[in-house]
Amino acid sequence: MNGYKSEKGVGDATVTRRNTRAKTLILKCLKSLGGKHITAEELSEMLKSENTPVAKSTLYRFLAQLEQDGLVKKYFSGENASCCYRFVGEGSECNEHFHLLCRQCGEITHFENPMLEQMMKKLDGATDFSIDIHDSQFYGTCKTCMRKAKSEK
Amino acid sequence: MNGYKSEKGVGDATVTRRNTRAKTLILKCLKSLGGKHITAEELSEMLKSENTPVAKSTLYRFLAQLEQDGLVKKYFSGENASCCYRFVGEGSECNEHFHLLCRQCGEITHFENPMLEQMMKKLDGATDFSIDIHDSQFYGTCKTCMRKAKSEK
DNA sequence: ATTGGTGCAAAGCTTTTGCAGTAGC
């Protein structure tokens, strides 16, 4: 229905992929982000501002393909209704962060902490579920909003 | 823009709230779920099947109100484009679970483990961010999909 | 020459909004 459930595994070779202008440009942008996420809209604007525009449909189609291939991870941020994409293939060294999502202001904070990694490994054993901490997002309240809430009391 | 950022705090009394048929029905449904989440669509169907239909617009408006009041938490599941809502006000005793979201099949598993609670408390100190574990979602791969992936190799 | 990829426009979905009528308080 939405192409999210892939029947083709990572590296499946039943479909020949071609190298094209649009794909090269999109990948270049994604890689330049150093592991940070971006929305489809932002990516589209980025390409436009570099005078190398790509149609939205092409963008979405290629992102879905990349997700299928395991080179891109798709998120749901929560603040608005749009998704975030993040490049995780080779060349992306910044995989060691995860996302804190503030319920009050909607801000996404990036956080890096090896401790969490260890925690998740423990959890894996307890859950029969292989948790990918880099894909996970945590809801909560950020420092600024906590201060604001306190001062309003 | 989307009503997500509320300017009214929890328990703000600047607006008089009225008790109505629709509100009572919606709350009854939410409470009957015992802390499990539900989509707007499912909630609408639930009300319809009980011969007490409520307009979608009313549903969304009241859910937004409840979220503002802190009685309902809103999620973004990932499998489809729709949001999940969960009642967390009084009468909801089943708050002690969190969500494991399988990237392969999109299934949401509910998991309960006090250990995680302790972990998150530790994290709070490290992050300047008050994490609400009950709101957080973990991405990963579920048992079934892991088995499937193995057998396909 | 095949057939995957592209761009455009249209359609699909979920969610929000405008508005006139209804019903709590």
Added chain:
DNA sequence: GCTACTGCAAAAGCTTTGCACCAAT
């Protein structure tokens, strides 16, 4: 009686899809 609430329909916003043309292999 005031005004919050409701339902309907329309609009909005993000994403997907159909289709004809283009271009990589």
